[in-house]
Amino acid sequence: MKSFLHNLMLTVPGLVQEIHVQKNEGTIIVEPENVKEILTFLRDHTSCQYKLLIELCGADYPSKERRFEVVYELLSVSSNARIRVKTRVDEYKGVSSVTSIFSNAGWAEREAWDLYGIFFQDHPDLRRILTDYGFEGYPLRKDFPLSGFTEVRYDESNKRVIYEPLEMPQEFRSFDLQSPWNPLVHTEDKS
Amino acid sequence: MASSMSSASALRFWASRFLRHQESHLGALSALGARGYKTTTGIVGVEVDPEAPDTLRHLLKKILREVKVIPENAQYRVSVETMANQRLEVVSKDISPEQMEEEIGQGQLEELILHARDELSLIPKMAEWKPWDVPEGHKIKMVVHDEPVPLPEEEGK
Numbered sequence: 001m002k003s004f005l006h007n008l009m010l011t012v013p014g015l016v017q018e019i020h021v022q023k024n025e026g027t028i029i030v031e032p033e034n035v036k037e038i039l040t041f042l043r044d045h046t047s048c049q050y051k052l053l054i055e056l057c058g059a060d061y062p063s064k065e066r067r068f069e070v071v072y073e074l075l076s077v078s079s080n081a082r083i084r085v086k087t088r089v090d091e092y093k094g095v096s097s098v099t100s101i102f103s104n105a106g107w108a109e110r111e112a113w114d115l116y117g118i119f120f121q122d123h124p125d126l127r128r129i130l131t132d133y134g135f136e137g138y139p140l141r142k143d144f145p146l147s148g149f150t151e152v153r154y155d156e157s158n159k160r161v162i163y164e165p166l167e168m169p170q171e172f173r174s175f176d177l178q179s180p181w182n183p184l185v186h187t188e189d190k191s
Numbered sequence: 192m193a194s195s196m197s198s199a200s201a202l203r204f205w206a207s208r209f210l211r212h213q214e215s216h217l218g219a220l221s222a223l224g225a226r227g228y229k230t231t232t233g234i235v236g237v238e239v240d241p242e243a244p245d246t247l248r249h250l251l252k253k254i255l256r257e258v259k260v261i262p263e264n265a266q267y268r269v270s271v272e273t274m275a276n277q278r279l280e281v282v283s284k285d286i287s288p289e290q291m292e293e294e295i296g297q298g299q300l301e302e303l304i305l306h307a308r309d310e311l312s313l314i315p316k317m318a319e320w321k322p323w324d325v326p327e328g329h330k331i332k333m334v335v336h337d338e339p340v341p342l343p344e345e346e347g348k
Contacts, residue, residue: 007266007270009331009333010266011323013323013329013331014323014325014326015320015322017332018332018333019331019333019334020335020336021335021336022336023336037316040316044309044312044313045310047274049309078297
């Protein structure tokens, strides 16, 4: 993998920003403008032949300037090799859709859009896929609370399910699970 | 009835009767002459090419012609030409297709034809993108994690 990535660095230096190798797993970090080029190269070049897109997902690092990371995981069946391609984007600037290169990226990009708000340019059908119709917000962002903002209940008078703002009668208890003993008994005074 | 057929069509007639095959094999049966008894590549969507060595030769020569638009000092052109010349040398020999496949060692000739077609589609795109043109001060960071995984501590220690 190391020698392959070294060759890649020599062949397409203008497209690659960083290369990471860890225990025979290679990762390439590219700019969002170069994603389509690098994926086409990895798919079509004879010594690469990464014909399968296995995974396309997002990740949120709110402390960084470009908070979202889009990760593409590719597999070459003929050479039994996997490679990861990552880009960093922020909330306002999107990344090109790779549906024209790998058609299974369609739903994966819809998921990244629905859950993170990462926009994919030239996507044939970018709409929500997992959240409820009319759901507002991007649930997998780090600043979106675990319990959400609304709760659901059945309203007897209207005979339908309604959405109401969240009410938490008990405050959220966070267990740090550092101690093997029951934290409710053996707690430090945290007040 | 069989006596009035030529030997090749008789072979096809009896082969179609006794060989279990899918619909696609009827075209591949004509490959019996050029490719031995190969009726299928074993890969879905990849048909047997009866003239595979010729097709591959033609495609590799086309690659070598088309890659000339890339600058000579570009690593991409060097690697494509090396690959194409090496495969062309093997495919141009007077050996059987199976021996060619074994010498190249990258799969069947039909797969190599697909590789060549992909490379041909990639060459004009690379000529447009010019990834070998690196702006001043462009640095690629390479991070290698090679530390050995620490062994778990034995119990009692």
